[in-house]
Amino acid sequence: MSDAAAPILSVRALSRRFGGLQALGGVDLEVARGEFRAIIGPNGAGKSTFFNTITGLIRPDGGRVAFAGRDVTCMAPDDLVRAGMGRTFQITSVFADLSALENVQVALLAQARQSWRIWPRAGAMNAERAAELLALVGLAGSAARHAGTLAHGDQKRLELAIALAGEPTLLLLDEPTAGMAAQERIESISLVHRVALQLGVSCVFTEHDMAVVFAVATRITVLHQGLVLAEGTPAEVRANPQVQQVYLGESVIAEGVGT
């Protein structure tokens, strides 16, 4: 079913229109295994729509999405996740009423297809693995706390642990550093980077902060008005005059300084 030689993610001519707005105008994108791909672009470039369309939240008007060689266009989110595609959200999305440990347990139970068992007590199930994942993202000390009471940065870490519980081969992170202070952002993306390397997970992330992008991205895709404007290594993208023009006044991409 999954083809080891195929790119981990292959998107062809993906399009989506909202009323009069062409949010995606036929996007092509290929991500190789082991990549740490950044998708950048000014506000309204279509980054979030692109993510939501790949992950089954929005139906595309046209185009195909292949995940590890398998056509997953229009596949339901839960099936995508079980196939190995994990994601996080721009606006942090955890289970506020559950403890941090339970947050990860829910994901592990679903991954192991145990969420239908109605008799055994959930308390101890997968608790060790959940604790390991919390430790991996640096939340070992907060396992018993309600997720809703965690600091913003810690909720982001927790969301990463939840996504990792699904044993993804590809992780899609929508603005993983949104709402953080500049220093915290680099720490945060470095954590993601380190964990992804350790677990052999390919990553695609959207990001506004160019310092974050240039710190970790292996390749960069630039979206502009629903189309791919440029793609290449960080150095290539940085040198691209079109990209510089689009970003003029938005942020100073050439200097790699964050907005």
Added chain:
Amino acid sequence: MSRLRAIAAAAVLVLAALPAALSDFWIFIAIEVIAFALYAVSFNVLLGYGGMLSFGHAAFFGVGAYAGALVVKKAGLAPEAAFALVPLAAMAAAAGVAAVVGFFSVRRSGIYFGMLTFAFQMLLYTIALKATGLTGGDDGITGLKPPGALARPAVYYFFAITMVAPALYVLYRLVNSPFGITLRALKANPRRVQYVGVDVRSHQLATFVISGAFAGLAGAVFALSSGNVFPAWLNWTASATPIVMAVLGGVSTFLGPALGAAVYVVLEVVISGRTEYWPLVMGTIILALVLLMPAGLTGLWRRKGTS
């Protein structure tokens, strides 16, 4: 833990001794409390744990009651055999109806879900009212009687407990199981839970069916005690009852709604015995509850415990 066991042991003793201390009338009320405790708890598995507010849960209580009544009255079985079949028939009928209603209702969320359950309940109410050949129409089904010694309230009381206690235990296991924790996650964040690989709709539907089945069992247990079933049990005003009980007891606890059921039933008996305007009094109590006691009775107790 030992304190919990002591409380549980005391509760068992009190429950066992109760019929000896009460008149037949109050034993009858105790049976009503037991049946409605299951009704309220099963409703709250849906609301408090699953985050689904059904405006039409009386439909399943009513379907269970009618199914039980029909088995006793019309199946043509020996009284003992028919009676043994009642719990099964009630749960199966309520579960079947809940599966159909749930299939259409869980496709929408929030208040729209509530409207759909409400609409289906009214459809079932109309059927109960109009299918006179089966349900007796407005007159309902009357003269239900458990066989032999079970017809005595003090004996039926123990039968009700042997039906309700295991049902509560099953629901208790359910809310603490992997399914239960998934349900709580679903309530907290339905969009996120899809992205851990949970099929939201089918988990909601399963919860709806289980909740409906136990509400049906509660309906049958109550019907055979009261001796009759009426279409009004499925009417829309009846659907306020489990909501009041759950909110009164506190929706964030497992047994809170059972406590709410006890308080509600006793209040109704006391108030309606003193004035014909009990809806007015009950309405005022509900208003006060909604405006002044957001966490219910268990919330009061907890607040006292922590401060």
Added chain:
Amino acid sequence: MQSLIETLSAQFAWMQNPVVIARQALAGLSNGMLLFLIASGLSLIFGVLRIINFAHGALFMFGAFAAVTLTGLVPEGLAGFAGVLIGATAGLAVLGAAIETGLLRRIYLAPHEFQLLLTFALVFILGDAVKLIWGREDHSVSMPEILSGSTQALGVTFPTYRLFLIGAGIFIAIGLWALLHKTRWGIFVRAATMDRAMLGSLGVDTRRLFTTVFVLGAALAGLGGALAAPVVSIGPGLHVQVIIDAFVVVVIGGMGSVAGAFVAALLVGLVNAFGILAFPGLSVVLTFALMAVVLIVRPWGLFGSPE
């Protein structure tokens, strides 16, 4: 087989009779107009406040009872009748303002079950208040002489009051349309129905918007009750069936849509009127069946939009 055909042909014999068809159509349309007056308010309140006002039928009933009292105070004739309509509308507007500012306003941020219980409590309280104020017996209101006769049209004799109801309904529907499409307030109301987040960016005073919408809804219900007063028997149970029909209309038309309420109200009125001829005793089932079909094919209603 022969007898079945005979029964069926007898059952549908009215189809051959244009006079019967015209009369039923008129009755259906005029009842539909009354339904529209309740359902449009219910739908607006749901669209803007996101509250299901179960007490809306009780407000309609209060309008009818207000007409009972006011009719005794005004001189006979058309002017007096107009006074009754205005008085009932104004009275219900005041009651609506009191309910919104005194009670509803406190629970907009509370969970759905609290909002639901609050309007349920109002149903109980208002239902008993009617008994305390006007007693338990049924009342009737006579219509002004000029409207009480019959009118010849298309060779058929129609009751004049029914024609008046249809005219009044169309007049009010046009007025509502103008209010919603030609005024600033109407723009805010429609914006709130479509997307609440948009309200903030428009700089709308939501407190005032919520109050005015609820007052308008209550006033429409009051007017509907007063208009219905001469053609219904006015008793304490009046609100129970009315609210159900109004809900069916709102669900079919699309929650939050006034145009949907108008179309669905006429549709339900007609289905009821002809259902009585075709399937005596089962006409209520027909409206729920219609609702079920709409929910399955278009879960958000004829004129609603998917959330």
